[in-house]
Amino acid sequence: xxxxxxxVGHLHDxxxxxxxxxxxxxLFIAHLGHSLGDNEIDPSLFSRGIVGGGxxxxxxxxxxPLPSQGWMGLPGLEVSRWGERLQLNLQFxxxxxxxxxxxxxxxxxxxxxxxxxTARLHISGVLVFSTRVSNGDTEAISxxxxxxxxxxxxxxxxxxxLGGRHAMEAVQQRTSWGRTKQLLxxxxxRTSHEQLGVVFVGSPGFTEETGDVWGVHLAWSGNFxxxxxxxxxxxxxxxxxxxxxxxxxVIEGQESFEAPDVVVSFSSQGLTKASQRFxxxxxxxxxxxxxxxxxxxxxxxxxNHDVETLKELATVAARVGIERFVLDDGWFHGRRNDTAGLxxxxxxxxxxxxxxxxxxxxxxxxxxxxxxxxxxxxxxPESELYRTQPEWVLDGFLxxxxxxxxQLVLDMSQEEVREYLFEKMNALLRxxxxxxxxWDHNRPLVEGATHHQTRGFYELLSNLKFAHPGVQFExxxxxxxxxxxxxxxxxxxxxxxxxxxxLDRLEIQKGLTTFIPxxxxxxxxxxxxxxxxxxxxxLSFRAATALFGWLGVEWNLLSLTExxxxxxxxxxxxxxxxxxxxxxGDFFRVDHxxxxxxxxxxxxxxxxxxxFSISRVRSGPSNHSAPLRxxxxxxxxxxxxLVHLGSPRWALHRELPHWVQQNEFTMSGAVLANVGLPMxxxxxxxxxxxxxxxxxxx
Numbered sequence: 001x002x003x004x005x006x007x008v009g010h011l012h013d014x015x016x017x018x019x020x021x022x023x024x025x026x027l028f029i030a031h032l033g034h035s036l037g038d039n040e041i042d043p044s045l046f047s048r049g050i051v052g053g054g055x056x057x058x059x060x061x062x063x064x065p066l067p068s069q070g071w072m073g074l075p076g077l078e079v080s081r082w083g084e085r086l087q088l089n090l091q092f093x094x095x096x097x098x099x100x101x102x103x104x105x106x107x108x109x110x111x112x113x114x115x116x117x118t119a120r121l122h123i124s125g126v127l128v129f130s131t132r133v134s135n136g137d138t139e140a141i142s143x144x145x146x147x148x149x150x151x152x153x154x155x156x157x158x159x160x161x162l163g164g165r166h167a168m169e170a171v172q173q174r175t176s177w178g179r180t181k182q183l184l185x186x187x188x189x190r191t192s193h194e195q196l197g198v199v200f201v202g203s204p205g206f207t208e209e210t211g212d213v214w215g216v217h218l219a220w221s222g223n224f225x226x227x228x229x230x231x232x233x234x235x236x237x238x239x240x241x242x243x244x245x246x247x248x249x250v251i252e253g254q255e256s257f258e259a260p261d262v263v264v265s266f267s268s269q270g271l272t273k274a275s276q277r278f279x280x281x282x283x284x285x286x287x288x289x290x291x292x293x294x295x296x297x298x299x300x301x302x303x304n305h306d307v308e309t310l311k312e313l314a315t316v317a318a319r320v321g322i323e324r325f326v327l328d329d330g331w332f333h334g335r336r337n338d339t340a341g342l343x344x345x346x347x348x349x350x351x352x353x354x355x356x357x358x359x360x361x362x363x364x365x366x367x368x369x370x371x372x373x374x375x376x377x378x379x380x381p382e383s384e385l386y387r388t389q390p391e392w393v394l395d396g397f398l399x400x401x402x403x404x405x406x407q408l409v410l411d412m413s414q415e416e417v418r419e420y421l422f423e424k425m426n427a428l429l430r431x432x433x434x435x436x437x438x439w440d441h442n443r444p445l446v447e448g449a450t451h452h453q454t455r456g457f458y459e460l461l462s463n464l465k466f467a468h469p470g471v472q473f474e475x476x477x478x479x480x481x482x483x484x485x486x487x488x489x490x491x492x493x494x495x496x497x498x499x500x501x502x503l504d505r506l507e508i509q510k511g512l513t514t515f516i517p518x519x520x521x522x523x524x525x526x527x528x529x530x531x532x533x534x535x536x537x538x539l540s541f542r543a544a545t546a547l548f549g550w551l552g553v554e555w556n557l558l559s560l561t562e563x564x565x566x567x568x569x570x571x572x573x574x575x576x577x578x579x580x581x582x583x584x585g586d587f588f589r590v591d592h593x594x595x596x597x598x599x600x601x602x603x604x605x606x607x608x609x610x611x612f613s614i615s616r617v618r619s620g621p622s623n624h625s626a627p628l629r630x631x632x633x634x635x636x637x638x639x640x641x642l643v644h645l646g647s648p649r650w651a652l653h654r655e656l657p658h659w660v661q662q663n664e665f666t667m668s669g670a671v672l673a674n675v676g677l678p679m680x681x682x683x684x685x686x687x688x689x690x691x692x693x694x695x696x697x698x
Contacts, residue, residue, distance in 0.1 A: 003057075005030075005043040008095050009102040011121040012036060016266045018119060018127055020102065021046055025091040026069050027104055027117075028060040029151050032127075033212065033266055061237050064090055064106065064115055064131075065149045073181075073232030074239045077115065077133065078144035086111050086141070112136035117148075124280035129262040138253040146259040147225070147241035152201055152214045156236050159228055160200040160271070162511045167499035167532050169193045169480035170511030177201060177230055184226040185243060189409075189445025189453060190482045197224045197484055198515050199238065200271060208589045209270040209631075215278060216240055217515055219485035220260035222454035245448040263485055271514060276586050279517035282488055288584060291493075291519055292323035292369070293572050294552035296438070299500075299531050301556070303330040303337055305351050309558075311362045316557040318366035320565060321572035325363045326371035326438055331356065334383065339406045342378045343385030345424035356432055364433060371436030372428070376421045377457060378407045378442065385420075392417050394447040404443025412456025413449060422463055429468050437464075438495070441477035454486075461490045474522065480508065483516060493522050493550055500526035500554055501533040502545040503685055506598050506615060509549060510589060518602070519583035523549025525571070527556065537685060539564065540646030543571040544613045544687040547645075548582060548600060551575045571645050578611055585610070588631050594679075596620040599628070601690075607633040608694040611643070614679075615687035623651075627676030630692065634670040637695040640677075641665075642688060649686035656680055666695060 008027070009020035012035050019031040021043060030046040050058055055070050062069055064076035068089040079086050090106040090113070101120035107113070114134040121127055129148050135141050157177050161184060164171040175182065184199060186192045197220065202213035216238050218224045223243035230236050242260050251257050263281065267273035295317040301309065305327075314325050333348045335341030341348075347355050360370045379386050379393060386393065386408070394409045395401045401408055410417050428434065439461070445453060461473065475482050475491040479498035488494075494516060497508045505523065512521055523546040529536050531554075546552070551572070560568065575582075582602045590599035590612070596619065601612030612630060632638060641664040642648070650656060657678040659665055672692070682688070 005046050007041050007043050008092070009097075009104070009119070010036070010041065011102060011119060011127070013121060013125060015125055015268070016121075016127070018121070020063075020095070020104070020119070022092045023058060023060050026060055026062045027064075027092045027106060028062045029149070032151055032214070032264070033153055034268055059233055061149050061151055061233060061235055062090075063117060063149055064147075066090060071232065073229050073237070074147060074227050075145065076147045076149055076239070079113065079133075079141045080144065081111075081139055081141050088113065090115055113141070122281055122284070124284060125265065125277040126281045127264040129264070131259040132256050133251065133259070134256040135251040135253055140250050140252045142247050143244060143249040143251060143257055144246065145225070145241060145244055146257075147227075147239045148262045150214075150216060150238045150240070150262070150264060152236050152238060153203070153212055154236050155203050156201040156212070156214065157204045158202055158206060160202070161195065162198060162514065163195040164193060166193050166478050166481070167497055168504055168508065169497050170196060170508050172511050172514075177228060177236070179234075180230050182228040186224050187243065188481075189222060189447075189450040190441055190477050191221055191484045192444070193478065193481050197226070199226050199228065200274065200514065201228060201236070201238065202271070207270050208272040208591045210591075211270050213267045213271050213274045214238070215265040215274045215515060217263045217278070217485060218242070218260055219263055220454070221457065221482055221484050221486045222450045242451065244451060248449060248451045260486060272589050275514045275589075278515040279587060282485060282517055282520065285488060286492070290579060291550040291583060293321060293575065294324045294326055294371070294522070294524070294550070295322045295557070296326045296328055296524065296552060296554050298328035299526065299554045299556070300558075303335070305330050307352065307359055310359055313557055314359070314363050314366060314368065316560070316565070317553070318368055320557065320569040321576065322553060323368055324371055324436060325368045326373065326436060327356075327359070328373040328438065329375075329440075331372070340380050340382035342375055342380040342407050343383040343410070345374070345376075345421070345428065360432055360434075369435035370433060371438060372432075372434050373438045373440060374425060375440040375442060376425065376460065377410050377412055379410050380407050382406075394445070394449070394453075402446050407443060409443070409445055409447070409453075411449070411453070412460065413452035414456075418456055418460045421460055425464060426467055429464070429471060434471060436472045436474070438474045438476055439491070441482055443478070444481075458486070458490075461487070465490045480512070483512065488520070492520065494520055495522045496549070499530070499532040500524050501530040501535055502526075502537045502542045503535065503617060504533065505545050506617060509545075510598065510600070513587060513589065513600075517583075518548050518587050519550055521549040522552055523547075524552040524554040525568070526554050538646060538649060539567050539571070540648070541615070541685055541687050543645045544615065544689055547571075547575060548587070548602070548613065551579070567646055574643070574645060581609060581611060590629075590631060592626065592628070594620055594625040597625060597679075601630075603631060607636070610692045612690045612692075613687050614682070614690065616682035616684055619684050623681060625679040625681070628679045629674065629676035630672055630690070632669045632673050632692060633694075634668075634673045636669045637666060638669055638672060638692045639664065639666050639695055640672070641691050643691050645689060648688040649683045651681035651683050653681065
């Protein structure tokens with residue numbers, strides 16, 4: 001017979017509710033989705049009854065589901081003691097109501113294991129689940145897995161994931177979700193290019209603007225497992241947690257283990273609204289500030305560091321409006337190519353006989369600040385560090401260690417390693433006027449100790465941030481290989497991809513903005529011919545793509561024509577005028593029936609102004625497309641104007657739509673949102689920008 005279901009907690013705002021209940025002292029989430037408001041909830045609504053051919057007791061998907069409680073899917077907690085897997089039976093003990101959260105305590109009386117789960121409803125509308133496992137016994141336990149189980153609506157029949165490869169990250173992939181289990185695993189030791197630690201599920205055919213959507217993310221920079229389970233108990237559940245190797249985490253007697261946070265965003269209005277809630281949550285991590293326009297030197301000079309050339313580059317950079325000059329790979333001891341030098345973090349005197357000061361002084365005298373590239377967690381076998389400290393390397397003693405980009409991985413779990421790296425980096429940050437660190441990670445890990453590796457990385461980064469609170473840090477890992485909300489506690493910027501190809505970047509940034517706000521994504525204007533793909537794009541297309549991010553330039557400015565220099569200066573000036581809107585407004589990816597069109601933009605939170613880019617990614621099947629509708633306030637009136645960052649590249653027209661010929665006009669928000677503008681035909685790989693501003697009547 002089934003026991004009594006009791007409601008033990010309810011967090012809600014106007015958009016989302018999460019209801020916690022118990023059945024036979026098993027804590028479970030009874031509802032996660034549409035807001036139920038302050039209405040009294042009848043617990044009997046969550047009783048599913050008992051059917052033939054199964055267990056005699058009703059089974060629920062506990063927030064930490066366990067086989068001992070009838071759950072036949074992925075266990076939520078797996079531990080062992082002295083090599084023997086424990087049969088856990090966590091019972092609900094208590095709930096504590098805090099200001100914006102509920103704290104639950106579960107306990108296994110036989111094994112002496114406590115689990116504390118805190119569920120917080122953040123002001124952004126996202127839910128954050130934090131789990132701590134404590135060993136109340138005197139004997140150590142080994143933790144094999146900790147997974148949070150999140151139920152979603154039974155009508156969530158579609159899964160959207162993000163993944164790809166180096167230089168083509170975060171590509172969206174949709175799959176149907178019926179009576180199946182779909183497993184996403186990452187074993188690369190960093191967030192990875194192949195599979196990001198976020199999944200969206202929703203009602204069939206959910207779009208940017210329509211459908212119920214649940215977004216679930218693990219705030220962690222290492223290995224993870226996400227299981228979308230549509231089979232167990234014929235429920236739809238998402239199980240998410242860190243992927244741990246055997247004996248990777250051991251909890252000694254009377255000690256605890258903190259699992260990475262799980263962050264959930266629900267929307268009843270499509271994917272964009274779920275994304276906006278993730279964005280607001282991440283924006284709460286720190287005070288907003290203008291994002292300076294960056295010049296990164298990599299694609300301008302590569303390893304060919306010459307002080308006078310770099311000074312000339314800085315001079316032109318300042319002239320076009322650049323605000324931050326970042327010296328990339330190649331400045332440190334023995335680093336003339338990518339086969340040597342990593343680990344030897346002092347300035348190479350053969351290239352820089354007077355240190356970095358002459359360049360930094362020149363940069364700062366021009367009104368820019370200075371940034372520097374590091375790759376702290378790596379070491380080349382051809383380095384002073386490896387020759388003197390081979391025991392600091394994860395797999396350095398193997399006969400044939402696995403190299404990646406000619407480098408090995410330092411063991412960040414060793415305190416001596418972290419102290420060495422802090423000493424070297426701290427010395428440079430204290431000696432020089434450095435405002436920014438580009439922190440790279442150019443190879444995956446193949447050794448098993450990734451949990452302690454990630455924790456060691458966090459500790460080093462946290463210590464440097466504490467010692468230098470004014471320095472901003474960028475998370476880069478061969479491009480977009482380490483993008484997550486875990487490292488975002490310290491890193492203000494992510495390098496989205498090593499590909500600056502504007503066409504690829506539309507796809508990459510479309511994927512990343514599903515959970516990362518645009519102002520955290522480094523988005524650069526590259527050279528006319530892309531370094532990674534060989535494609536050629538007009539500056540107008542490259543600029544419009546880069547605009548919706550943290551703008552930078554990765555182009556040898558010494559090669560610019562006078563016209564290109566003026567155009568680039570105009571683009572940067574436009575960005576500076578409108579970056580507050582782009583970086584603090586609500587970011588939209590706009591639905592359109594023509595799949596060859598990409599429409600995205602930002603509206604101020606008051607909906608008084610906005611900027612949108614409309615890009616054609618490839619040739620379409622028709623000469624005409626459906627009208628262009630924008631997410632504006634239908635109750636007001638707007639001035640709509642074309643923005644010229646270079647000339648729009650229209651397809652062949654005998655006559656352009658009337659509004660295009662007007663260039664600027666006024667129309668009601670109701671018409672713009674519901675009828676739209678006749679869509680002019682664009683050439684492939686080209687774009688135009690629209691600016692909308694609310695008409696204020698006297």
